[in-house]
Amino acid sequence: MKAQVLKSLRDQLQRQRRTLVGEIENNQAAFQSIAETAGEELEENAQRERDSRVLEPLDEAAQRRISEIDAEEGVDYEPPQNPPPQQK
Numbered sequence: 001m002k003a004q005v006l007k008s009l010r011d012q013l014q015r016q017r018r019t020l021v022g023e024i025e026n027n028q029a030a031f032q033s034i035a036e037t038a039g040e041e042l043e044e045n046a047q048r049e050r051d052s053r054v055l056e057p058l059d060e061a062a063q064r065r066i067s068e069i070d071a072e073e074g075v076d077y078e079p080p081q082n083p084p085p086q087q088k
Helices: 002-073
Strands: none
16 A cells, blocks of 8 residues: 555656646747747847947938938938837
């Protein structure tokens, strides 16, 4: 009887251990997925920042040129002061 109880307890502990190990493996896989997604998002945001920095001087140059052309034609051009926020 005592041996049977010990075997039952051992089996129960082994099942619990397998369950916990499985949960840990699932959590690690989920964490890895989250980390990869976050890394991709960081790269995308960094690319948008680089693009914005590259395009900003071009936009400013275009606005200056529009102002020059308008001045030649006697039109008053005022460039937008606050660009609308970018959509993600």
